[in-house]
Amino acid sequence: MNMDKLILCSPRLLAESLSGKRLLEEEISLPEKCFHVLLSTKQLIPIPAIENQKGSVKCIRCGNTSKYYFSEYPCGICQQKHLYCRNCIQMGRISECKPLYIWNGAEVHWPKHSNPLTWEGKLTPAQSNAAAQLEKAVIEKLPACLCWAVCGAGKSEMLFPAITAALKQGKRIALASPRVDVIRELFPRLEQAFQDVTIEALYGGSEHKAGKSQLILATTHQLMRYYQAFDVLIIDEVDAFPFYLDKSLMYAAKQAAKKQSTTLYLTATPRKNFRLQMKLGKLPHVFVPLRYHGHLLPVPKLKLAFHLTSQLANKKLPNAFQKWLMNRQNPQRQLLIFGPKISMIKELKEVITLLLLQTGAISASEELQAVYAADKDREAKIKQFRNRELHALITTTILERGVTFPSVDVAVLAAGHEVFNEAALVQIAGRAGRSADDPSGEVIFFHDGKTDAIEKARQMILDMNERGKKL
Amino acid sequence: MNFCVYCHERIEQPLTWSTWLTVKKNNVLCISCTGKLEMISGKRCKVCSRAWSSSICLDCQQWRELGDNIERNYSIFHYNETICEMITQWKFRGDYLLREMFRNELKSAFEKQFANNAASLTVIPIPLSESRMQERGFNQSLALAEMLDAPIKQVLRRKSGEKQAKKNRKARLKRDNPFSITEPLKQAALIVDDIYTTGTTVRQAAQQLKFHGCPEVYSLTIARS
């Protein structure tokens, strides 16, 4: 018996799989007859997928309004030119030709779990304080609450009480992140923590596709399929992500949450307007200034290297870098080296390998790898590094968040480059000292002129440590 | 500022003397994406464009023995992972704009390779099946054809079959042709399409065209797999 038939037999299953979504016809995997019955009985309602009014255009699914991300095609079906959205096209093309469908049938009643939490760990005092605030936000139905937690604070555990509270009330919950790595890492942990709750992780290429569980983990793109679906929406890692993606996430979040809902933001580097709202007292928030192991954040050292930019462009490494390599406090620690651009990383791999061999940081050239976003072997290389089969990894900002290794030193080459904004640098620094066994780790930023971002990132870390010392 | 239509990276054009001379006017791909495309260069089969050390490849020799009906196929790129992904994004995801990735090369291949008879060629797109049209909304072959400075005639039609699977099996047995002709074409034809794989599609189209009086059939394709 296939899924379609099953859904046909059960109005409940039909509602579970279609309610709270906004889908293209091709995404609704129902037999044609069934689809038309749902349409004619107004259980499914078509809405225009692109809003085109007085010269301003908007993709209803992803919220894109930028002309750059719209294009046109001559439609062979209606013999007309149609606008289509390029911003969210990997989810199926949104165009003026085909409507989106929203569910208007029976409401779904999600189970009220009397005792859903199967996790038996203990929160640190800093974690419990934040966890209680987030839980309170859910119980009191606050529209939003932000948790400003340092990298390595142990964010997922802090969410458990809030999620538990929501599940007890029979609410539907989503946790969204722009980073697929974050979703992949969180899924098994949540599955462990809530063993009797239906959970799905949705991302490009994930094994789950249906998205009809009470607890949903989703990347930004996957969240776009939802519409007024969630009572509680948790957004992980809200910070200075590339601007257009960031805008999409905020739009998707707003669309996916119910009108009466609670949004919890989790971040180590809140965006400007959130910081403003916090200052104005408009956004309830809580700090977690200490890592789960109770140690302070490693503070980045800033190292001026004259002519760094032109040196790197000529495949030369600054002397300061060599000096640092030879004088590391603990040469056993693995090395994470960040560069601003893929092209630079590829170019520098050879000279860095040579230098690391010279300084004895590695004993064979295979102990160093370069990894970047579009790298086919990205996951394999990260795994090798995690298993300590690699000693050093050169990378772009893709590794700046989400991915953790227990014991590393972190160096940023050209920290003054524009890709290294304040949030990115805080996140990069946050890779060091993650383990209780080795909580310190060195962080060093090489630059040839301090940028605002460098100064602010360092200040943010110092501020957090000040708060942490008071605990 | 210019962005790559494919990867959205900023297009940086380092203006050194050597690149300055070769920079194309409307670059739509960044250097990195351009670099991943492999042009077919060097020796190739003069019939089908496959990289081949002697003049005609084994496949095409076989076609010749059976009585080949196309004069020549010219392909621009090797079919590699990148072009496969690009074509998928364009055709199957329906990102129509991405045909721009091929505009320059397609035009210059047309002008250079068909210089002798460019003026007399009529461009013929391969028609799309009804169901594909419903999915995609555009015909990629027509989209390519429209980028050439030549008259287009949509004289081929795909025979409608209610049951594709059944029909295909029968078709294979009977060597039935999926195309029919809406109007005979008396000039030389240039079929334009995205990928040349086995060459069967082009030859099926050519068979119909020639049967109705078309004197010569050429083909121009983006990639040779």
Ligand SMILES: [Zn+2]
């Ligand atoms: Zn869109």
Ligand SMILES: [Zn+2]
């Ligand atoms: Zn249309």
Ligand SMILES: [Zn+2]
């Ligand atoms: Zn050949």
